Amino acid sequence: xxxxxxxxxxxxxxxxxxxxxxxxxxxxxxxxxxxxxxxxxxxxxxxxxxxxxxxxxxxxxxxxxxxxxxxxxxxxxxxxxxxxxxxxxxxxxxxxxxxxxxxxxxxxxxxxxxxxxxxxxxxxxxxxxxxxxxxxxxxxxxxxxxxxxxxxxxxxxxxxxxxxxxxxxxxxxxxxxxxxxxxxxxxxxxxxxxxxxxxxxxxxxxxxxxxxxxxxxxxxxxxxxxxxxxxxxxxxxxxxxxxxxxxxxxxxxxxxxxxxxxxxxxxxxxxxxxxxxxxxxxxxxxxxxxxxxxxxxxxxxxxxxxxxxxxxxxxxxxxxxxx
Numbered sequence: 001x002x003x004x005x006x007x008x009x010x011x012x013x014x015x016x017x018x019x020x021x022x023x024x025x026x027x028x029x030x031x032x033x034x035x036x037x038x039x040x041x042x043x044x045x046x047x048x049x050x051x052x053x054x055x056x057x058x059x060x061x062x063x064x065x066x067x068x069x070x071x072x073x074x075x076x077x078x079x080x081x082x083x084x085x086x087x088x089x090x091x092x093x094x095x096x097x098x099x100x101x102x103x104x105x106x107x108x109x110x111x112x113x114x115x116x117x118x119x120x121x122x123x124x125x126x127x128x129x130x131x132x133x134x135x136x137x138x139x140x141x142x143x144x145x146x147x148x149x150x151x152x153x154x155x156x157x158x159x160x161x162x163x164x165x166x167x168x169x170x171x172x173x174x175x176x177x178x179x180x181x182x183x184x185x186x187x188x189x190x191x192x193x194x195x196x197x198x199x200x201x202x203x204x205x206x207x208x209x210x211x212x213x214x215x216x217x218x219x220x221x222x223x224x225x226x227x228x229x230x231x232x233x234x235x236x237x238x239x240x241x242x243x244x245x246x247x248x249x250x251x252x253x254x255x256x257x258x259x260x261x262x263x264x265x266x267x268x269x270x271x272x273x274x275x276x277x278x279x280x281x282x283x284x285x286x287x288x289x290x291x292x293x294x295x296x297x298x299x300x301x302x303x304x305x306x307x308x309x310x311x312x313x314x315x316x317x318x319x320x321x322x323x
Contacts, residue, residue, distance in 0.1 A: 009309045014309065014310060014313045017254050017255055018258075020255045021259045024256070025057040030054070030259065031053050031054050032053055032054075032215075033218050034225070036225060037224070037267050040225070040267065041057070041270065057263070057266060062266055068274050069268075069314075070277075071088045071315040072086055073085075073276045076201040076202060077168045080201075081168065082137075084138065084169075086317035087317060088315045088317045089315075095138070096136070096137065097139050097140050098295075099141045099174070100141050101142065101144070102118055102143065103116065103118055103143070104117075104118045104119075104122045104143060117146040118143035118144060120162050123142065123145055123159060123162045127139055128167065130167060137169065138205075139171040139172070140171065145158060156176045157183075159173060159174060160204070164186075164203070172204070175223060177222040177223050180232070184230035198230075198231070199230060202233065205319075206233070207234075207236075207280065208236055209282075210263070212240040212246055213260075214259060215260075220236065221264075224264050225271035225272075233275075233277065233278055234264070234275060235319055236261045236268075236278075236280055237282055238257040238261050239283060240253055240257045240283045241285060241293050242285040242286060244285075250299065250303060250306070254307065258310060261279055261280065264277075265279075265316070278316070278317050279307070279310070279317070280318065281308075281318070282322070283303050283304075284297060285303075295321060300322045
């Protein structure tokens with residue numbers, strides 16, 4: 001099925017958003033709560049204030065790092081049979097499950113449902129169904145194993161096992177950055193102990209979300225600088241909320257969103273030039289009536305179309321929520 005294309009930005013408008021983004025990244029800059037990342041930025045010529053943790057990026061550095069990003073790469077499946085070519089030109093649209101929730105709903109009868117905290121077993125069962133769906137190409141961890149939320153053992157390590165055991169498709173786990181080395185060990189075990197194959201054929205794409213407005217927390221920066229050590233592609237996914245944590249005007253939200261994602265891209269390329277990078281978005285508007293961030297509003301559709309066009313403008317593969 002050929003998907004319809006929604007063009008919401010002209011080339012001139014994307015040029016304007018890009019120029020405004022570079023201006024924002026230089027002044028006021030991006031707050032980065034990660035010592036090693038700030039040190040990388042210093043060495044690359046950024047103006048860095050370690051007290052405020054604000055990094056001001058020279059425009060030429062952003063442009064240089066963009067040129068180092070692959071415009072396409074293969075997202076590997078566990079068995080090599082359901083690999084996905086991640087393209088940046090918009091010619092190929094792929095589908096991913098939506099995540100990450102903390103509850104599941106059981107149908108009882110007409111109009112009657114039971115909602116409960118999601119479990120590790122729920123995660124495995126959903127992934128088993130998603131694996132059988134030909135129209136689902138990736139898996140984003142759909143729910144969390146809340147039965148392990150306060151356990152002494154790692155919830156996320158059990159989750160990556162539950163996903164990989166029930167699906168061969170490439171996936172986005174709910175990442176704990178301190179366990180990236182163990183995720184790599186898991187992939188190595190899947191490939192029969194072959195570390196080189198695990199590095200070259202990672203079936204995990206590791207995501208980090210900036211803290212809007214204009215901040216990268218420790219976890220996101222750690223993912224950007226460490227995940228490529230293990231051959232894992234990096235996804236920086238902004239979740240800015242128009243009129244909440246970003247400007248009420250959608251053009252301003254696109255600039256805020258863009259600056260956060262490109263900051264993650266720069267960190268990834270400074271640490272590992274040529275690393276696989278995915279431009280990500282779950283940016284939407286803030287709903288004042290319900291005090292929520294709706295992933296299905298008309299504003300989200302416009303934002304998602306806009307950021308997908310920006311990703312193509314930068315020749316970056318993207319993952320966009322809500323479309």
